[in-house]
Amino acid sequence: MIPYGRQDISDADIAAVVDVLRSNFITQGPAVPAFEQTVATYCGTAHAIAVNSATSALHIACLALGVGPGDVVWTSPITFVASANCALYCGATVDFVDVDSTTANISIDALRAKLEAAKVSNTLPKVVIPVHLCGTSCDMRAIRALGDQYCFRIIEDASHAIGGRYLDEPIGSCRYSDITVFSFHPVKIITTGEGGMAVTNDDELAQAMNLLRSHGVTRDPALMTGESDGGWYYQQVALGFNYRITDIQAALGTSQMARIDEFVQRRHEIADWYDEHLVDLPITALARPDDSYSALHLYVIQLELDDTSRSHRAVFDSLRAQGISVNLHYIPVYTHPYYKQLGFQAGMCPMAEAYYARAISIPMFPTLTRNEQTAVISALKQACAA
Ligand SMILES: *Cc1c(COP(=O)(O)O)cnc(C)c1O
16 A cells, blocks of 8 residues: 555654653653754744644644633634544634635635625624645735734644745744644644644744643742742643643654655655656646645645546545555545534635535655556546546
């Protein structure tokens, strides 16, 4: 089986983890701030808060922006469920903005139209969470302009996108957003096993997220009320969680960061080769706009079923049967039973549903070999043959 995604762990990565295991701290030690500093420097952001998953990062990002009951958060329907669940964790309601047909990222036209309608009905969002699908940036300049006009805050879900760039700056620079979130799950661009991070240029948001990831507890006298009782003293000043990442994971993350540009470059070589070899097939790849250097977490193909008698499902099943472990990113979030029970109905985002009806993610990871890519293409030819 050729998987759709896989981590690349080097001897140096293993040595970095072993070093931590032999050191005094396997959690709450120096490897965590070192990892945060590495990512903050790479992205050009003032602050980085490492946590145990991107899901946790999205949750504390929403809380730091004050999302709570009565608030509305908007995101893309073509994403992993965590991008929407984070709003529900805070007691807010969530809604979905349809996607662009060429990138499957949030559609600026759909966003503008939905904002105009929400203004009339007094249901404007407090926060919008654009998702950089496959590692390709959304049109952040346009989203930020709308944010300024309609007074919403922005969290970039860049779970797919560390190592990518937008308008010649790293994704994560937060030039057009309040907070950017990364995931370090093994299929993503770099890995810590499980792990995530929130980056921001805002001192107060950073301080709030820092407290929330560790029980809302502080030892910083500047954050306490009243006097310290003594050297042992700490205070709980907010209701936080244990969302901490370990030093074991952070050391792996820092070591992986040394190869991030290499990883993304390799993903581009793989994508360019796919682009060339898909031309004779009834397939369109997702667009990678010129203003963006995609991190290429995924390579999504869209089947042009009009020209073939095979169904989407038949092509998918045939690829799996031929040993290509394809996947589908993603099922429109609001069509899941949990969301249907909240009142969402099929048909609300027609572009997202049209995308879902013909998308397939084919293998994409740095160690994918040319021979494996050739096998993917010939399996696709077989699968698409009527
Ligand atoms: C992977 C992913 C997440 C969740 O990441 P975890 O680190 O597994 O919590 C959130 N959003 C998107 C778009 C993702 O792909």
